Amino acid sequence: xxxxxxxxxxxxxxxxxxxxxxxxxxxxxxxxxxxxxxxxxxxxxxxxxxxxxxxxxxxxxxxxxxxxxxxxxxxxxxxxxxxxxxxxxxxxxxxxxxxxxxxxxxxxxxxxxxxxxxxxxxxxxxxxxxxxxxxxxxxxxxxxxxxxxxxxxxxxxxxxxxxxxxxxxxxxxxxxxxxxxxxxxxxx
Amino acid sequence: xxxxxxxxxxxxxxxxxxxxxxxxxxxxxxxxxxxxxxxxxxxxxxxxxxxxxxxxxxxxxxxxxxxxxxxxxxxxxxxxxxxxxxxxxxxxxxxxxxxxxxxxxxxxxxxxxxxxxxxxxxxxxxxxxxxxxxxxxxxxxxxxxxxxxxxxxxxxxxxxxxxxxxxxxxxxxxxxxxxxxxxxxxxx
Numbered sequence: 001x002x003x004x005x006x007x008x009x010x011x012x013x014x015x016x017x018x019x020x021x022x023x024x025x026x027x028x029x030x031x032x033x034x035x036x037x038x039x040x041x042x043x044x045x046x047x048x049x050x051x052x053x054x055x056x057x058x059x060x061x062x063x064x065x066x067x068x069x070x071x072x073x074x075x076x077x078x079x080x081x082x083x084x085x086x087x088x089x090x091x092x093x094x095x096x097x098x099x100x101x102x103x104x105x106x107x108x109x110x111x112x113x114x115x116x117x118x119x120x121x122x123x124x125x126x127x128x129x130x131x132x133x134x135x136x137x138x139x140x141x142x143x144x145x146x147x148x149x150x151x152x153x154x155x156x157x158x159x160x161x162x163x164x165x166x167x168x169x170x171x172x173x174x175x176x177x178x179x180x181x182x183x184x185x186x187x188x
Numbered sequence: 189x190x191x192x193x194x195x196x197x198x199x200x201x202x203x204x205x206x207x208x209x210x211x212x213x214x215x216x217x218x219x220x221x222x223x224x225x226x227x228x229x230x231x232x233x234x235x236x237x238x239x240x241x242x243x244x245x246x247x248x249x250x251x252x253x254x255x256x257x258x259x260x261x262x263x264x265x266x267x268x269x270x271x272x273x274x275x276x277x278x279x280x281x282x283x284x285x286x287x288x289x290x291x292x293x294x295x296x297x298x299x300x301x302x303x304x305x306x307x308x309x310x311x312x313x314x315x316x317x318x319x320x321x322x323x324x325x326x327x328x329x330x331x332x333x334x335x336x337x338x339x340x341x342x343x344x345x346x347x348x349x350x351x352x353x354x355x356x357x358x359x360x361x362x363x364x365x366x367x368x369x370x371x372x373x374x375x376x
Contacts, residue, residue: 078375079372080372080373080375081375115308115311116304116307116308119304119307119308119311120303120304120307123303123307140348141344141345141348141364141365141368142368142371142372144344144347144348145340145341145344145365145368145369145372146372148340148343148344149337149340149369149372149373151340152333152336152337152339152340153333155336156329156332156333156336157329159332160328160329160332176329177329177333180329180330180333181333181337181373182373183330184267184268184330184333184334184337184373185268185337185369185370185372185373185374186373186374187266187268187269
């Protein structure tokens with residue numbers, strides 16, 4: 001490992017986002033990102049395998065937060081309540097991150113490869129949630145449908161939060177999205 | 189256009205599936221698929237842009253079936269009933285297709301690029317359903333969450349049907365999957 005660079009990841013993330021928005025994702029190189037961040041290309045590659053993964057650096061942490069939170073809900077909780085509580089916990093990770101999330105989403109929506117990577121991330125999240133539910137004794141198809149429904153709620157709520165002014169929290173949007181799912185299936 | 193080849197698409201699809209299963213998707217070329225089907229490479233490219241799209245040739249038709257069926261449900265129907273009726277209609281497309289779907293799924297699961305393409309197809313389906321619901325006067329987030337939930341039900345039911353012996357129909361699995369979603373959100 002090289003010498004310690006204060007907040008290298010945060011600086012690389014913001015530099016990448018700025019360049020992707022100014023010149024487009026395809027036109028930006030890892031060297032340019034490193035330069036903009038005042039770091040070396042070598043430092044870039046110590047933190048990220050490629051320029052795409054800068055935008056998905058939090059994916060593993062997010063999945064772990066989903067899985068840990070779901071695993072920690074009381075065993076007696078109904079799956080829908082376990083999902084609701086998991087979404088509340090996960091939303092806390094995005095406090096103070098609205099502007100970053102908004103900029104990141106704009107870059108992703110503009111590029112097919114990044115949209116695909118985002119779909120893969122959500123599918124992986126769903127599979128991890130289903131596996132966690134099965135370990136808690138939930139049978140299939142309940143485990144799969146609970147996980148898919150939880151991710152559907154997260155996806156819709158997250159996209160609406162990103163598109164909002166940022167005054168309401170992600171937790172508000174996730175609760176609204178979950179309430180909407182309940183209203184739907186109740187036939188209202 | 190060249191001369192008419194009886195059931196060229198069906199022959200190319202089956203030849204492609206056979207070769208992908210025998211040698212893997214990466215190792216198979218369009219020329220080999222055409223040869224196995226007893227057709228020319230030129231005929232292959234008249235029907236498909238590349239070897240990947242052979243496996244997704246029905247995606248557009250499936251999306252159209254989803255959208256048409258949803259658009260045709262009575263305006264007074266609750267969104268959940270519109271989704272249920274749409275899933276019934278769509279399931280009819282897969283009658284007599286279990287073996288083909290099973291072989292296709294095995295190829296897709298084995299290849300990351302194909303899994304991504306399948307996720308893109310489902311995301312496109314969801315977006316098309318949400319747009320159809322909005323045209324029917326359903327507001328957001330209800331339109332988005334209804335579409336995502338409908339696709340979640342389809343995905344889980346479809347995967348279970350593909351993994352089954354094929355004695356029960358896809359419609360059975362989709363109904364089961366929808367009932368499971370209702371039980372989940374009712375907190376049972």
